[in-house]
Amino acid sequence: MGVAEDPVNNKDATQNLVDNKLGEAENPANVKEIVAENPIDDKGRPEENPIKDMADCLPDEATQILKSLASEWENVLDANALQVIPLKGAMTNEVFQIKWQTTAGETSRKVLARIYGEGTDIFFDRDDEIRTFEFISKNGQGPRLLGRFAHGRIEEFIRARTLSASDLRDPSISALIATKMKEFHDLDMPGPKKVLLWERLRNWLSEARRLCSPEEVETFHLDTMDKEISSLENELSGTHQRIGFCHNDLQYGNFMLDEENNSVTIIDYEYSSYNPVAYDIANHFSEMVANYHTETPHVLDYSKYPDLEERKRFVYTYLSSSGQQPSDSEVQQLVDEVEKYTLANHLLWGVWGIISEHVNKIDFDYKEYAKQRFQEYWSRKKHLLSSDESSHDNVTYINGEQAPISIPGEKPANVFRKLKKLFGLGLFRSKH
Numbered sequence: 163m164g165v166a167e168d169p170v171n172n173k174d175a176t177q178n179l180v181d182n183k184l185g186e187a188e189n190p191a192n193v194k195e196i197v198a199e200n201p202i203d204d205k206g207r208p209e210e211n212p213i214k215d216m217a218d219c220l221p222d223e224a225t226q227i228l229k230s231l232a233s234e235w236e237n238v239l240d241a242n243a244l245q246v247i248p249l250k251g252a253m254t255n256e257v258f259q260i261k262w263q264t265t266a267g268e269t270s271r272k273v274l275a276r277i278y279g280e281g282t283d284i285f286f287d288r289d290d291e292i293r294t295f296e297f298i299s300k301n302g303q304g305p306r307l308l309g310r311f312a313h314g315r316i317e318e319f320i321r322a323r324t325l326s327a328s329d330l331r332d333p334s335i336s337a338l339i340a341t342k343m344k345e346f347h348d349l350d351m352p353g354p355k356k357v358l359l360w361e362r363l364r365n366w367l368s369e370a371r372r373l374c375s376p377e378e379v380e381t382f383h384l385d386t387m388d389k390e391i392s393s394l395e396n397e398l399s400g401t402h403q404r405i406g407f408c409h410n411d412l413q414y415g416n417f418m419l420d421e422e423n424n425s426v427t428i429i430d431y432e433y434s435s436y437n438p439v440a441y442d443i444a445n446h447f448s449e450m451v452a453n454y455h456t457e458t459p460h461v462l463d464y465s466k467y468p469d470l471e472e473r474k475r476f477v478y479t480y481l482s483s484s485g486q487q488p489s490d491s492e493v494q495q496l497v498d499e500v501e502k503y504t505l506a507n508h509l510l511w512g513v514w515g516i517i518s519e520h521v522n523k524i525d526f527d528y529k530e531y532a533k534q535r536f537q538e539y540w541s542r543k544k545h546l547l548s549s550d551e552s553s554h555d556n557v558t559y560i561n562g563e564q565a566p567i568s569i570p571g572e573k574p575a576n577v578f579r580k581l582k583k584l585f586g587l588g589l590f591r592s593k594h
Contacts, residue, residue, distance in 0.1 A: 223311040237264040238271050272319040284369050294431045304429055322418040327453040330414050338426040340479040347406030347439050358435035360395045366513045373520040397547050408442035409434050413449040444503035460527040462534045473497050502546050508539035
Protein backbone atom coordinates (compact mmCIF):
# COMPACT_ATOMS: atom_id res chain seq x y z
CA MET A 163 0.00 0.00 0.00
CA GLY A 164 3.02 2.28 -0.09
CA VAL A 165 3.34 2.61 3.72
CA ALA A 166 6.53 4.29 4.86
CA GLU A 167 8.35 2.46 7.64
CA ASP A 168 9.96 5.36 9.49
CA PRO A 169 7.97 8.35 10.77
CA VAL A 170 9.36 11.83 10.29
CA ASN A 171 10.65 12.95 13.67
CA ASN A 172 12.20 16.29 12.75
CA LYS A 173 9.31 18.41 11.51
CA ASP A 174 11.41 21.58 11.25
CA ALA A 175 13.91 19.93 8.94
CA THR A 176 11.17 18.42 6.85
CA GLN A 177 9.23 21.66 6.68
CA ASN A 178 12.24 23.32 5.05
CA LEU A 179 11.65 21.04 2.10
CA VAL A 180 8.12 22.36 1.57
CA ASP A 181 8.86 25.29 -0.71
CA ASN A 182 6.61 28.27 -1.41
CA LYS A 183 3.22 27.11 -0.14
CA LEU A 184 0.66 29.52 -1.48
CA GLY A 185 -2.17 31.35 0.28
CA GLU A 186 -4.61 28.87 1.75
CA ALA A 187 -2.17 26.05 1.04
CA GLU A 188 -0.24 27.17 4.12
CA ASN A 189 -3.10 25.63 6.04
CA PRO A 190 -3.23 22.15 4.48
CA ALA A 191 -6.53 21.35 6.20
CA ASN A 192 -8.19 23.81 3.81
CA VAL A 193 -6.75 22.34 0.64
CA LYS A 194 -9.40 21.43 -1.91
CA GLU A 195 -9.31 17.96 -3.37
CA ILE A 196 -8.77 18.00 -7.11
CA VAL A 197 -9.02 14.75 -9.04
CA ALA A 198 -6.58 15.39 -11.84
CA GLU A 199 -5.59 13.08 -14.69
CA ASN A 200 -7.26 10.09 -13.07
CA PRO A 201 -7.51 7.06 -15.38
CA ILE A 202 -10.95 5.48 -15.73
CA ASP A 203 -12.06 1.93 -16.38
CA ASP A 204 -14.54 0.80 -19.04
CA LYS A 205 -17.44 1.74 -16.73
CA GLY A 206 -16.21 5.29 -16.14
CA ARG A 207 -14.88 4.58 -12.64
CA PRO A 208 -11.41 5.65 -11.48
CA GLU A 209 -8.72 3.00 -11.71
CA GLU A 210 -6.51 2.69 -8.66
CA ASN A 211 -3.46 0.44 -8.65
CA PRO A 212 -1.26 1.45 -5.71
CA ILE A 213 2.49 0.88 -5.93
CA LYS A 214 3.80 -1.23 -3.08
CA ASP A 215 7.33 0.18 -3.01
CA MET A 216 7.46 3.99 -3.07
CA ALA A 217 11.21 3.87 -3.62
CA ASP A 218 10.49 2.72 -7.16
CA CYS A 219 8.85 6.01 -8.11
CA LEU A 220 9.18 8.76 -5.47
CA PRO A 221 12.46 10.30 -4.29
CA ASP A 222 13.02 10.56 -0.53
CA GLU A 223 12.68 14.33 -0.65
CA ALA A 224 9.19 14.06 -2.14
CA THR A 225 8.14 11.45 0.41
CA GLN A 226 9.24 13.69 3.29
CA ILE A 227 7.27 16.62 1.91
CA LEU A 228 4.18 14.44 1.56
CA LYS A 229 4.47 13.19 5.13
CA SER A 230 4.92 16.73 6.39
CA LEU A 231 1.80 17.91 4.58
CA ALA A 232 -0.30 15.00 5.80
CA SER A 233 0.87 15.40 9.39
CA GLU A 234 -0.90 18.79 9.48
CA TRP A 235 -4.26 17.33 8.40
CA GLU A 236 -6.33 16.42 11.44
CA ASN A 237 -8.46 13.86 9.61
CA VAL A 238 -5.54 11.74 8.31
CA LEU A 239 -5.18 8.56 10.36
CA ASP A 240 -1.48 8.00 9.65
CA ALA A 241 0.63 10.53 7.73
CA ASN A 242 3.18 7.82 6.97
CA ALA A 243 0.64 5.42 5.47
CA LEU A 244 0.39 6.91 2.02
CA GLN A 245 -0.69 5.14 -1.15
CA VAL A 246 1.05 5.95 -4.44
CA ILE A 247 -1.07 5.44 -7.54
CA PRO A 248 0.41 6.05 -11.03
CA LEU A 249 -1.84 7.98 -13.42
CA LYS A 250 -1.87 7.13 -17.11
CA GLY A 251 -1.71 9.37 -20.15
CA ALA A 252 1.24 11.64 -19.29
CA MET A 253 3.92 11.92 -21.99
CA THR A 254 6.30 14.49 -20.48
CA ASN A 255 6.27 13.70 -16.75
CA GLU A 256 5.34 10.85 -14.45
CA VAL A 257 2.23 11.73 -12.45
CA PHE A 258 1.00 10.04 -9.26
CA GLN A 259 -2.07 10.32 -7.09
CA ILE A 260 -1.07 10.26 -3.40
CA LYS A 261 -3.78 9.37 -0.89
CA TRP A 262 -4.17 8.74 2.82
CA GLN A 263 -6.89 6.99 4.79
CA THR A 264 -8.99 9.38 6.85
CA THR A 265 -11.36 9.13 9.80
CA ALA A 266 -14.57 7.13 9.42
CA GLY A 267 -17.15 8.55 7.08
CA GLU A 268 -14.79 10.91 5.26
CA THR A 269 -13.22 10.63 1.82
CA SER A 270 -9.50 10.02 1.50
CA ARG A 271 -7.02 12.89 1.43
CA LYS A 272 -5.31 13.27 -1.94
CA VAL A 273 -2.59 15.31 -3.60
CA LEU A 274 -0.79 15.06 -6.91
CA ALA A 275 2.93 14.30 -7.21
CA ARG A 276 4.60 15.19 -10.50
CA ILE A 277 8.05 13.78 -11.32
CA TYR A 278 9.66 15.66 -14.18
CA GLY A 279 10.56 13.53 -17.18
CA GLU A 280 14.21 12.99 -18.02
CA GLY A 281 15.60 15.55 -20.42
CA THR A 282 12.42 17.64 -20.45
CA ASP A 283 14.28 20.81 -19.41
CA ILE A 284 15.11 21.03 -23.11
CA PHE A 285 11.52 22.04 -23.77
CA PHE A 286 10.89 24.71 -21.13
CA ASP A 287 12.33 26.56 -18.15
CA ARG A 288 11.05 24.99 -14.92
CA ASP A 289 11.41 28.23 -12.97
CA ASP A 290 9.25 30.02 -15.55
CA GLU A 291 6.73 27.20 -15.30
CA ILE A 292 6.53 27.50 -11.50
CA ARG A 293 6.03 31.27 -11.73
CA THR A 294 3.24 30.67 -14.24
CA PHE A 295 1.73 27.99 -11.98
CA GLU A 296 1.73 30.35 -9.01
CA PHE A 297 0.22 33.26 -10.94
CA ILE A 298 -2.54 31.16 -12.47
CA SER A 299 -3.28 29.61 -9.09
CA LYS A 300 -3.59 33.02 -7.43
CA ASN A 301 -6.01 34.04 -10.18
CA GLY A 302 -8.24 31.06 -9.46
CA GLN A 303 -7.47 29.28 -12.73
CA GLY A 304 -5.96 26.04 -11.47
CA PRO A 305 -4.60 23.93 -8.61
CA ARG A 306 -2.24 25.35 -5.99
CA LEU A 307 1.42 24.51 -5.53
CA LEU A 308 1.96 22.67 -2.24
CA GLY A 309 5.65 21.83 -2.41
CA ARG A 310 8.71 21.55 -4.60
CA PHE A 311 11.67 19.19 -4.73
CA ALA A 312 14.66 18.82 -7.03
CA HIS A 313 12.93 16.96 -9.85
CA GLY A 314 9.25 17.57 -9.30
CA ARG A 315 6.49 19.16 -7.27
CA ILE A 316 3.39 18.45 -5.18
CA GLU A 317 0.10 19.94 -6.33
CA GLU A 318 -3.42 20.30 -5.11
CA PHE A 319 -5.84 17.56 -6.18
CA ILE A 320 -9.17 18.90 -7.56
CA ARG A 321 -12.44 17.01 -7.27
CA ALA A 322 -13.30 16.85 -10.93
CA ARG A 323 -12.71 14.38 -13.69
CA THR A 324 -10.17 14.52 -16.47
CA LEU A 325 -11.75 14.73 -19.89
CA SER A 326 -11.55 11.78 -22.26
CA ALA A 327 -10.81 11.97 -25.98
CA SER A 328 -14.51 11.61 -26.80
CA ASP A 329 -15.47 14.47 -24.45
CA LEU A 330 -13.87 16.97 -26.80
CA ARG A 331 -16.59 16.18 -29.38
CA ASP A 332 -19.44 16.86 -26.97
CA PRO A 333 -20.87 20.27 -28.00
CA SER A 334 -21.72 21.28 -24.43
CA ILE A 335 -18.24 20.41 -23.12
CA SER A 336 -16.61 21.99 -26.16
CA ALA A 337 -18.47 25.24 -25.41
CA LEU A 338 -17.12 25.20 -21.84
CA ILE A 339 -13.62 24.69 -23.21
CA ALA A 340 -13.95 27.56 -25.68
CA THR A 341 -15.12 29.92 -22.93
CA LYS A 342 -12.39 28.84 -20.52
CA MET A 343 -9.76 29.14 -23.23
CA LYS A 344 -10.75 32.76 -23.90
CA GLU A 345 -10.54 33.45 -20.16
CA PHE A 346 -7.08 31.86 -20.06
CA HIS A 347 -5.88 33.86 -23.07
CA ASP A 348 -6.98 37.08 -21.41
CA LEU A 349 -4.79 36.53 -18.32
CA ASP A 350 -2.44 39.47 -17.79
CA MET A 351 0.67 37.42 -17.13
CA PRO A 352 3.63 39.43 -15.71
CA GLY A 353 6.62 39.85 -17.99
CA PRO A 354 7.11 40.59 -21.69
CA LYS A 355 4.15 39.77 -23.91
CA LYS A 356 6.31 38.36 -26.68
CA VAL A 357 5.30 35.61 -29.09
CA LEU A 358 7.48 32.59 -28.27
CA LEU A 359 6.37 30.16 -30.99
CA TRP A 360 9.05 30.77 -33.61
CA GLU A 361 11.96 31.07 -31.18
CA ARG A 362 10.86 27.87 -29.46
CA LEU A 363 10.52 26.03 -32.75
CA ARG A 364 14.02 27.05 -33.88
CA ASN A 365 15.55 26.15 -30.50
CA TRP A 366 13.91 22.73 -30.52
CA LEU A 367 15.01 22.14 -34.10
CA SER A 368 18.60 22.91 -33.14
CA GLU A 369 18.37 20.44 -30.26
CA ALA A 370 16.82 17.76 -32.49
CA ARG A 371 19.68 18.07 -34.96
CA ARG A 372 22.21 17.76 -32.14
CA LEU A 373 20.60 14.56 -30.86
CA CYS A 374 19.84 12.87 -34.17
CA SER A 375 22.03 10.71 -36.37
CA PRO A 376 22.80 12.05 -39.89
CA GLU A 377 20.35 9.49 -41.27
CA GLU A 378 17.57 10.73 -38.99
CA VAL A 379 18.32 14.33 -39.92
CA GLU A 380 17.92 13.42 -43.59
CA THR A 381 14.84 11.29 -43.02
CA PHE A 382 12.91 14.03 -41.29
CA HIS A 383 14.24 16.93 -43.42
CA LEU A 384 15.76 18.55 -40.33
CA ASP A 385 18.59 19.95 -42.43
CA THR A 386 16.17 22.17 -44.39
CA MET A 387 13.52 22.76 -41.74
CA ASP A 388 14.76 26.31 -41.10
CA LYS A 389 13.33 27.32 -44.45
CA GLU A 390 9.94 25.83 -43.55
CA ILE A 391 9.89 27.71 -40.25
CA SER A 392 10.81 31.03 -41.87
CA SER A 393 8.24 30.52 -44.60
CA LEU A 394 5.53 29.82 -42.02
CA GLU A 395 6.53 32.77 -39.87
CA ASN A 396 6.38 35.14 -42.85
CA GLU A 397 3.03 33.74 -43.96
CA LEU A 398 1.33 33.70 -40.57
CA SER A 399 2.70 36.72 -38.74
CA GLY A 400 0.59 39.86 -39.04
CA THR A 401 -0.39 42.93 -37.08
CA HIS A 402 -4.08 41.94 -37.04
CA GLN A 403 -3.48 38.79 -34.99
CA ARG A 404 -4.85 38.37 -31.49
CA ILE A 405 -1.99 37.67 -29.07
CA GLY A 406 -2.77 36.14 -25.69
CA PHE A 407 -1.34 33.99 -22.94
CA CYS A 408 -1.60 30.53 -24.48
CA HIS A 409 -1.48 27.11 -22.90
CA ASN A 410 0.10 25.48 -26.00
CA ASP A 411 -0.77 21.90 -24.99
CA LEU A 412 -4.57 21.71 -25.01
CA GLN A 413 -5.02 17.96 -25.21
CA TYR A 414 -7.97 16.38 -23.41
CA GLY A 415 -5.87 15.29 -20.43
CA ASN A 416 -5.22 18.92 -19.51
CA PHE A 417 -8.89 19.74 -18.96
CA MET A 418 -10.74 18.98 -15.72
CA LEU A 419 -14.54 18.92 -15.68
CA ASP A 420 -16.50 19.69 -12.51
CA GLU A 421 -19.83 18.14 -13.41
CA GLU A 422 -21.62 19.51 -10.36
CA ASN A 423 -20.75 23.12 -11.19
CA ASN A 424 -20.57 22.55 -14.95
CA SER A 425 -17.16 24.19 -15.15
CA VAL A 426 -13.79 23.42 -16.74
CA THR A 427 -10.31 23.93 -15.31
CA ILE A 428 -7.16 23.95 -17.43
CA ILE A 429 -4.12 22.29 -15.82
CA ASP A 430 -0.40 21.76 -16.61
CA TYR A 431 1.27 24.94 -17.79
CA GLU A 432 4.72 23.69 -18.77
CA TYR A 433 4.52 24.91 -22.35
CA SER A 434 2.52 28.09 -21.65
CA SER A 435 3.62 31.40 -23.16
CA TYR A 436 2.34 34.34 -25.12
CA ASN A 437 1.42 33.33 -28.67
CA PRO A 438 -1.22 34.02 -31.31
CA VAL A 439 -4.50 32.69 -29.90
CA ALA A 440 -5.13 31.08 -33.30
CA TYR A 441 -2.13 28.85 -32.63
CA ASP A 442 -3.60 27.67 -29.31
CA ILE A 443 -6.99 26.92 -30.85
CA ALA A 444 -5.21 25.09 -33.68
CA ASN A 445 -3.37 23.04 -31.10
CA HIS A 446 -6.66 22.08 -29.47
CA PHE A 447 -8.24 21.07 -32.79
CA SER A 448 -5.15 19.03 -33.71
CA GLU A 449 -5.32 17.18 -30.39
CA MET A 450 -8.81 15.92 -31.20
CA VAL A 451 -7.23 13.25 -33.42
CA ALA A 452 -5.38 11.66 -30.48
CA ASN A 453 -6.36 9.18 -27.79
CA TYR A 454 -3.51 8.65 -25.36
CA HIS A 455 -5.32 5.95 -23.37
CA THR A 456 -5.24 3.17 -25.96
CA GLU A 457 -2.81 0.32 -26.55
CA THR A 458 -1.27 2.47 -29.31
CA PRO A 459 -1.37 5.96 -27.77
CA HIS A 460 0.97 7.39 -30.40
CA VAL A 461 -1.37 6.63 -33.31
CA LEU A 462 -3.30 9.65 -34.62
CA ASP A 463 -6.61 9.40 -36.47
CA TYR A 464 -7.07 12.46 -38.65
CA SER A 465 -10.57 11.40 -39.63
CA LYS A 466 -11.49 12.76 -36.18
CA TYR A 467 -10.28 16.26 -36.93
CA PRO A 468 -13.24 18.64 -36.34
CA ASP A 469 -15.18 19.55 -39.47
CA LEU A 470 -15.86 23.11 -40.57
CA GLU A 471 -19.15 23.34 -38.68
CA GLU A 472 -17.50 22.23 -35.43
CA ARG A 473 -14.63 24.65 -35.89
CA LYS A 474 -16.94 27.59 -36.60
CA ARG A 475 -19.11 26.75 -33.60
CA PHE A 476 -16.07 26.62 -31.32
CA VAL A 477 -14.64 29.90 -32.64
CA TYR A 478 -18.02 31.64 -32.38
CA THR A 479 -18.36 30.55 -28.74
CA TYR A 480 -14.78 31.63 -28.05
CA LEU A 481 -15.31 35.12 -29.50
CA SER A 482 -18.76 35.67 -28.02
CA SER A 483 -17.76 34.59 -24.49
CA SER A 484 -16.49 38.12 -23.80
CA GLY A 485 -20.03 39.48 -24.23
CA GLN A 486 -19.96 40.78 -27.80
CA GLN A 487 -21.47 38.91 -30.72
CA PRO A 488 -18.87 38.44 -33.48
CA SER A 489 -19.71 38.98 -37.12
CA ASP A 490 -19.61 36.13 -39.63
CA SER A 491 -16.49 37.64 -41.16
CA GLU A 492 -14.72 37.77 -37.78
CA VAL A 493 -15.54 34.12 -37.15
CA GLN A 494 -14.39 33.09 -40.63
CA GLN A 495 -11.16 35.07 -40.34
CA LEU A 496 -10.18 33.37 -37.08
CA VAL A 497 -11.19 29.94 -38.43
CA ASP A 498 -8.89 30.51 -41.42
CA GLU A 499 -6.02 31.66 -39.19
CA VAL A 500 -6.47 28.61 -36.97
CA GLU A 501 -6.24 26.25 -39.94
CA LYS A 502 -2.95 27.78 -41.04
CA TYR A 503 -1.55 27.54 -37.54
CA THR A 504 -2.16 23.78 -37.53
CA LEU A 505 0.94 23.65 -39.72
CA ALA A 506 3.07 25.26 -37.01
CA ASN A 507 1.58 22.79 -34.53
CA HIS A 508 2.57 19.84 -36.69
CA LEU A 509 6.14 21.08 -37.03
CA LEU A 510 6.55 21.88 -33.33
CA TRP A 511 5.17 18.59 -32.04
CA GLY A 512 6.97 16.64 -34.74
CA VAL A 513 10.29 18.08 -33.55
CA TRP A 514 9.18 17.48 -29.95
CA GLY A 515 8.62 13.82 -30.77
CA ILE A 516 12.10 13.45 -32.25
CA ILE A 517 13.75 15.02 -29.20
CA SER A 518 11.61 13.00 -26.80
CA GLU A 519 12.60 9.78 -28.53
CA HIS A 520 16.19 10.50 -27.48
CA VAL A 521 15.68 11.88 -23.96
CA ASN A 522 12.44 10.53 -22.48
CA LYS A 523 12.04 7.04 -21.01
CA ILE A 524 8.22 7.06 -20.90
CA ASP A 525 6.69 4.16 -22.85
CA PHE A 526 5.51 6.03 -25.95
CA ASP A 527 6.52 5.70 -29.61
CA TYR A 528 7.70 9.26 -30.02
CA LYS A 529 9.34 8.69 -33.40
CA GLU A 530 6.19 7.26 -34.96
CA TYR A 531 4.26 10.16 -33.49
CA ALA A 532 6.71 12.63 -35.03
CA LYS A 533 6.41 10.89 -38.39
CA GLN A 534 2.64 11.35 -38.41
CA ARG A 535 2.85 15.04 -37.46
CA PHE A 536 5.34 15.73 -40.25
CA GLN A 537 3.26 13.80 -42.75
CA GLU A 538 0.25 15.92 -41.92
CA TYR A 539 2.33 19.07 -42.33
CA TRP A 540 3.51 18.14 -45.83
CA SER A 541 0.11 16.90 -46.96
CA ARG A 542 -1.74 20.04 -45.82
CA LYS A 543 0.80 22.75 -46.53
CA LYS A 544 0.00 23.52 -50.18
CA HIS A 545 -3.71 23.61 -49.48
CA LEU A 546 -3.42 26.02 -46.56
CA LEU A 547 -0.72 28.46 -47.63
CA SER A 548 -1.04 31.04 -50.37
CA SER A 549 2.59 30.50 -51.37
CA ASP A 550 4.60 27.32 -51.17
CA GLU A 551 8.36 27.75 -51.26
CA SER A 552 8.97 24.21 -50.12
CA SER A 553 12.05 22.45 -51.39
CA HIS A 554 10.28 19.11 -50.89
CA ASP A 555 7.88 19.01 -53.84
CA ASN A 556 9.32 15.61 -54.76
CA VAL A 557 7.98 13.75 -51.74
CA THR A 558 7.92 9.96 -51.77
CA TYR A 559 4.62 8.14 -51.18
CA ILE A 560 4.36 4.58 -49.90
CA ASN A 561 1.05 2.69 -49.88
CA GLY A 562 -0.77 5.96 -50.42
CA GLU A 563 0.91 7.61 -47.43
CA GLN A 564 3.48 10.36 -47.62
CA ALA A 565 6.85 9.17 -46.38
CA PRO A 566 8.87 11.78 -44.48
CA ILE A 567 11.85 11.51 -46.82
CA SER A 568 12.82 12.57 -50.32
CA ILE A 569 16.15 11.55 -51.82
CA PRO A 570 16.81 12.94 -55.32
CA GLY A 571 17.48 10.21 -57.85
CA GLU A 572 16.69 7.34 -55.51
CA LYS A 573 13.97 4.88 -56.47
CA PRO A 574 10.95 4.37 -54.18
CA ALA A 575 11.95 0.76 -53.56
CA ASN A 576 15.32 1.91 -52.23
CA VAL A 577 13.58 4.49 -50.07
CA PHE A 578 11.34 1.76 -48.65
CA ARG A 579 14.32 -0.45 -47.81
CA LYS A 580 16.14 2.42 -46.15
CA LEU A 581 13.13 3.36 -44.03
CA LYS A 582 12.44 -0.27 -43.18
CA LYS A 583 16.00 -0.71 -42.03
CA LEU A 584 15.91 2.48 -39.97
CA PHE A 585 12.50 2.14 -38.28
CA GLY A 586 11.14 -1.33 -38.93
CA LEU A 587 7.89 -2.25 -40.63
CA GLY A 588 5.87 -0.53 -37.91
CA LEU A 589 6.63 2.80 -39.56
CA PHE A 590 4.20 2.05 -42.33
CA ARG A 591 1.13 1.18 -40.29
CA SER A 592 -1.88 3.21 -41.22
CA LYS A 593 -2.46 6.09 -38.82
CA HIS A 594 -6.23 5.52 -38.95
